Amino acid sequence: MISLPFIAVIILVSMALFAIIFKRNLIKIVMAVHIMGSGVNLFLISLGYTEGGIAPIFTNAPGMQMVLPTPQALVLTSIVINIAVVALMLSFAIAIYARYGTFDTTKVRLKG
Amino acid sequence: MMEHAPALAIAIPLFAAFAVSLIGKIGKRIRNMWVILSLILTELLVIYLNYEILTNGIHTYALGAALPSLISPGGFPVRIILEIDAVNALVSFIVISITLAAVVYCWRFMQAISKDREHIDRFYSLLLLFTAGMIGMSFTGDFFTLFVFLELTSVSSAALVSFFRDGESFEAAFKYMIISAIGALFLLLGIGILYSQYGLLNMAAIAKEIMLHMSFLDKVSLSLIVSAILLKIGPVPLHMWKVDIYQKLPAPLVAVCITSSLVGIYVLSRILFSVFFVMGSLSGWIIIILGVLSIFVGVTMSLLQKNLKRMMAYAAIAEIGYVMLGIGTGLAAASKDFGFIALSGGILHTLNDALNMGLLFLITGAIFYATKKTDIRDLGGLAHRSASLSALFIIGMLAVSGLPPFNGFVSKLMIYESVFCLNPLLAVVGILGSILMLAIFAKVFVSVFLGTPYRRKFKKMPASMMAVMWIIALFILFLGMFPEMAINNLVTPAADALINHEAYMGGVI
Numbered sequence: 365m366i367s368l369p370f371i372a373v374i375i376l377v378s379m380a381l382f383a384i385i386f387k388r389n390l391i392k393i394v395m396a397v398h399i400m401g402s403g404v405n406l407f408l409i410s411l412g413y414t415e416g417g418i419a420p421i422f423t424n425a426p427g428m429q430m431v432l433p434t435p436q437a438l439v440l441t442s443i444v445i446n447i448a449v450v451a452l453m454l455s456f457a458i459a460i461y462a463r464y465g466t467f468d469t470t471k472v473r474l475k476g
Numbered sequence: 477m478m479e480h481a482p483a484l485a486i487a488i489p490l491f492a493a494f495a496v497s498l499i500g501k502i503g504k505r506i507r508n509m510w511v512i513l514s515l516i517l518t519e520l521l522v523i524y525l526n527y528e529i530l531t532n533g534i535h536t537y538a539l540g541a542a543l544p545s546l547i548s549p550g551g552f553p554v555r556i557i558l559e560i561d562a563v564n565a566l567v568s569f570i571v572i573s574i575t576l577a578a579v580v581y582c583w584r585f586m587q588a589i590s591k592d593r594e595h596i597d598r599f600y601s602l603l604l605l606f607t608a609g610m611i612g613m614s615f616t617g618d619f620f621t622l623f624v625f626l627e628l629t630s631v632s633s634a635a636l637v638s639f640f641r642d643g644e645s646f647e648a649a650f651k652y653m654i655i656s657a658i659g660a661l662f663l664l665l666g667i668g669i670l671y672s673q674y675g676l677l678n679m680a681a682i683a684k685e686i687m688l689h690m691s692f693l694d695k696v697s698l699s700l701i702v703s704a705i706l707l708k709i710g711p712v713p714l715h716m717w718k719v720d721i722y723q724k725l726p727a728p729l730v731a732v733c734i735t736s737s738l739v740g741i742y743v744l745s746r747i748l749f750s751v752f753f754v755m756g757s758l759s760g761w762i763i764i765i766l767g768v769l770s771i772f773v774g775v776t777m778s779l780l781q782k783n784l785k786r787m788m789a790y791a792a793i794a795e796i797g798y799v800m801l802g803i804g805t806g807l808a809a810a811s812k813d814f815g816f817i818a819l820s821g822g823i824l825h826t827l828n829d830a831l832n833m834g835l836l837f838l839i840t841g842a843i844f845y846a847t848k849k850t851d852i853r854d855l856g857g858l859a860h861r862s863a864s865l866s867a868l869f870i871i872g873m874l875a876v877s878g879l880p881p882f883n884g885f886v887s888k889l890m891i892y893e894s895v896f897c898l899n900p901l902l903a904v905v906g907i908l909g910s911i912l913m914l915a916i917f918a919k920v921f922v923s924v925f926l927g928t929p930y931r932r933k934f935k936k937m938p939a940s941m942m943a944v945m946w947i948i949a950l951f952i953l954f955l956g957m958f959p960e961m962a963i964n965n966l967v968t969p970a971a972d973a974l975i976n977h978e979a980y981m982g983g984v985i
Contacts, residue, residue, distance in 0.1 A: 400661050408664070459646045463642070
């Protein structure tokens with residue numbers, strides 16, 4: 365049985381890949397990278413989910429079922445990294461806009 | 477103290493990177509001393525690790541454990557583990573040596589390029605972050621840490637690409653950032669798939685599970701991870717970003733960037749050999765075909781370039797192709813003798829590639845320093861102004877195109893003769909590539925160094941830059957004269973460590 369989060373992951377990642385390849389606007393490309401990051405994060409977090417589990421704080425849950433803690437740690441790190449990447453890419457986009465006056469990749473020399 | 481060497485080798489450049497902008501406030505000289513000192517310290521630690529691994533075998537280190545040797549309490553690895561054997565010790569040694577050479581070279585080079593002190597502060601701290609990322613990538617025994625360090629190298633090197641702050645360098649940086657962000661997310665997806673099956677992130681532990689049974693999902697995640705790492709290495713179908721960033725980076729940094737693709741090659745071979753253990757024809761042939769394509773396209777595109785750095789960048793892609801040819805043959809014929817020779821040739825060629833292309837890019841930087849030009853058509857007759865530089869260029873040129881008595885000859889010969897046993901056609905392509913490479917570099921030598929004496933402004937080269945280039949050239953000569961020393965002491969243990977994947981697993985479990 366394929367559960368709902370995984371379908372969402374597939375939709376998000378393929379949407380982002382489509383946008384990165386076919387869109388011409390730098391800001392849209394940055395947004396697509398962020399969407400792809402969110403898709404991967406959603407994938408990781410749904411891996412660790414157990415039905416009816418609670419937050420993995422050991423003292424909180426004696427004897428109760430917890431969701432897996434490792435994916436949550438991974439996702440935290442990955443969110444931070446993703447934000448750094450997106451911030452850097454946005455600053456590049458702003459710098460390119462300042463030099464060329466456009467966000468359109470067909471007018472700037474490079475292609476997406 | 478010394479048992480913490482693996483963690484310290486990552487922590488020292490990391491700490492130094494953040495301290496640079498603080499120390500830069502005191503003075504330029506102190507800041508440069510600080511950067512060099514931290515790198516020398518790291519270099520000493522890495523040399524110590526090399527020595528220890530060659531005498532005592534694999535060194536594993538659990539971060540955050542009460543005892544660093546307490547790796548898997550209860551037979552289950554729980555912490556972030558650094559696992560260092562002969563291959564990654566060698567790779568990190570190459571990385572840190574080239575970085576140290578580049579930083580010593582940068583002392584005077586950066587003064588000439590930029591007067592803004594804070595700009596150079598940021599440059600140095602990004603460079604140190606980049607180094608820490610590369611060492612981390614090579615030391616880690618854990619998939620998620622691999623992802624973190626991969627992103628660290630991508631972000632810091634992308635920020636370095638925009639060093640000159642002109643439109644083209646921002647474009648190159650943006651392009652590079654898109655490619656590496658996609659690559660890193662693919663890697664994370666692959667890691668997620670592996671985690672979903674085994675609940676493990678440690679490479680060695682996953683390798684043990686995969687050896688028992690390789691499922692379809694494993695293959696999916698293998699292809700995701702390999703494509704992510706290939707995006708980082710940049711062989712031919714994926715090389716577009718690489719030429720741009722090599723052209724826009726300051727020249728000494730390109731030498732460092734080349735070692736980062738070598739780290740990528742190490743990670744690729746670690747994943748293929750040690751973790752997934754796919755020693756068979758298909759994956760080997762994929763690497764071989766990518767390598768041959770890189771040689772062919774790199775050399776032919778190099779012929780057409782007018783810009784010195786761009787031309788060298790294509791030559792660097794061709795050199796990466798030789799390494800991949802060696803590693804791929806080692807993978808495709810893992811059980812045979814010539815497969816082992818090919819693998820050793822590939823590993824030796826990583827060392828040679830870092831030295832040769834590093835030297836050539838440093839020479840390009842020196843030409844830029846003296847004349848402020850990088851276009852081949854604007855240059856000519858430089859030999860009349862600096863005989864020493866042209867001698868260095870000849871050494872680099874002959875070494876890169878694989879002529880005796882230089883180091884490129886040894887590793888390329890090892891690759892040719894073993895590849896010939898697999899398929900003679902591949903050896904023909906390799907040798908043709910080498911010959912064409914010599915032709916290209918000879919053409920560049922004639923148009924840049926020979927001809928009527930160069931009459932325009934020519935700044936005198938400082939001694940530190942010359943000294944660094946000559947030391948690298950001496951290493952090239954030394955490795956060419958006495959290759960068996962490097963092969964017996966460094967390369968064969970490294971190839972053994974790659975082939976012998978049970979020892980790698982045994983390091984953790």
